[in-house]
Amino acid sequence: MDYTPTQSGFRQQPNMRLRNSSVDGVEGSQLFEDMSGAAHGLQTGNQQAGPQPAGFSGQSILSDPMSNLAMAYGSSLASQGREMVDKNLDRFIPISKLKYYFAVDTMYVGKKLGLLVFPYMHENWEVSYQQDTPVAPRFDVNAPDLYIPAMGFITYVLVAGLALGTQNRFSPELLGVQASSALVWLIMEVLAVLLSLYLVTVNTDLTTIDLLAFSGYKYVGMIVGVVAGLLFGRPAYYLSLLWCCAAIFFFMIRTLRLKLLSEAAAEGRLVRGTRNQLRMYLTMSIAAAQPIFMYWLTYHLIR
């Protein structure tokens, strides 16, 4: 009750005030400053004696000039390291280009999802350009994006886990197995498409990330199929998968036609020549590979 440290508290008070003035912006000192400002009588001394020993050691570490120097050096080192990482990372993964593919908004995502499931009413499939660069996906439904494929991939892994769980075949490692297996198939598909594009010497402005985006659109159909199968049984799975396969086939053909085929063939006029034929076959096979993958990656989930 009778605080023996009161006296020491009194003696420490002027010291505390000095230290408080030298250190600014530290949270503990705010508390102390408020209470020491109202310096009247024993009560403040009592109240200060309590929190003082707790915060005193903290104050001493922070107000020591050496530790100030160390803190400044450490923060500058951290910012330097961050700069270096950013610069080097940008060399390997083009982050600025990636940002374009994630510039989406809710309207775009809604319209695109509707387009992926029901592309038959859409008329204008061309990507609009703005001074040689394609317009951001936010402003053009036809532009490819990476948001839907990324979310679709993650949702597919989760739905696969759900489907396996309803059949009592689930274990946490299976989630990782599903994810890496789907990822490997995706990478192989993108590499195969790249290789075939190189072999047929198509002059197109499709980048690798564009191909990744187009290959990732099939996850939407797979999710719809698996969820329908979970809710309503196998016939619903087959029906919805059939519908989504047809939709993705149509979507891919319509989208790739403008990018891969020459101008004349894209407009529908019949153009002879082995090269155009090859390109047509290429478009067809890319589009036909999507339903195959959709079935391959989901049939083992519905038993």
Added chain:
Amino acid sequence: MAFTLYSLIQTAILCINAIAVLHEERFLIGFGVDQGVGGFGDDPGVKAQVLTLIRSVRTVMRVPLIIVNSACIVLLLLFG
């Protein structure tokens, strides 16, 4: 069916090794000898593209393959 990323890496190394140990002359006999054409025209054709691809993979990947193969041998010896 259950592929892992590691199996993808294995596949890639094996395929590139296969391209690297190819004997060009014997391969070309069975493929249709297209060597003399050059094909600088508008339309190189699939066969010429395949040959160009194989030639360029062999040239580019020669040194990295040595490194990767040595690393694989050491790792497989150590860890089975």
